[in-house]
Amino acid sequence: MARLLILGGSGFIGSNLIGVTLNAGHTITNFDRPGTSPDQFNAHIAYRFVPGYLNDNSHLRNVFNQEPYDCVVHLVSSLIPSSGYDEFFNDRDVNLTACYEIVKNMMNNGCRKIIYFSSGGTVYGNNGKEINHESDDLCPQTYYGYSKLAIEEFLKFSSRTHDINHLIVRPSNPYGSGQNLFGKQGLISVALGKILQNQPIEIWGDGHVIRDYLHISDLSHAISALIDSKEKNEVFNIGSGVGHSVNQILDIIHNVTGLNTGVVYKPSRPVDIPLNILAIDKLKQKTGWQPRVDLKNGIALLWKEMQLNPQRFN
Ligand SMILES: NC(=O)c1ccc[n+]([C@@H]2O[C@H](COP(=O)([O-])OP(=O)(O)OC[C@H]3O[C@@H](n4cnc5c(N)ncnc54)[C@H](O)[C@@H]3O)[C@@H](O)[C@H]2O)c1
Structure with missing residues (x-):
């Protein structure tokens, strides 16, 4: 079983991933901003929370000095797809400089494996492809996508120059338990949040934009499979491989x-590029993983969880 250091584990993806990896028998150190540790894990014997800011080198050194790790999972991001130049510029210490410090600390710690969360929805941009494979042209059109690509390149460079094994994951549009219902990201959760508040759902454009939606449990199990795998220095799309328009999603939600x-x-x-669907054959072939949660069932499950467990969504 692996000793995992999850950077940014208190957020939507991280908290779901911690649940899945604890169940798989791994030990978890979650490094995230002070006061954010998810309550449901605090009493678990194989879970530890180390508070800190990624852009503070002394905090990063502190968490790497606590114990040797087998794998780092890097989830921290201060940007979202709609972030502009000012946010990108102001947060470059979180987005780029911190990566250099992470690699340096990994070398000192003896940890050689890092899984980095890039973005399947933004790094391909408008590259003219109907379905994006990992080897397709990368044409990000947002500062968020550009920042992800810059970090991907830095990790590839680090693997060439140091003994670091990177796995870059490019998730599509995850949805599910723990996602902010009242945030700026995640159509399905935000739309359900609006319905909960009896408010109209706001859509950018005419609703024909097509995206690839993936239930958070499928994403978490994909990462768990990559933690266990011997793959080195590879890029993996993680999605459903199927596209749905915004209007189709609204029909399902209604x-x-x-x-x-x-x-x-x-x-x-x-x-908002018109079309983004990910090819997922590579991950399926290399790990045996495949998405299991059907979209309609996944949305129904989320709606039920919102009624039963509203504090998970605040
Ligand atoms: N949610 C999506 O739709 C989606 C899709 C593709 C890729 N991603 C990527 O996956 C990763 C995780 O996404 P998420 O939705 O869980 O995000 P999130 O915002 O829910 O979680 C990010 C976590 O990082 C922490 N964090 C932010 N700045 C920090 C700092 N300076 N120091 C320490 N911790 C800090 C936050 O406290 C939070 O717990 C991100 O890199 C994101 O870009 C997300």
């Missing part, structure tokens, strides 16, 4: 909840 609080269509934004 159908599942039995509620329709209205939809407001707003002018489309340049960041």
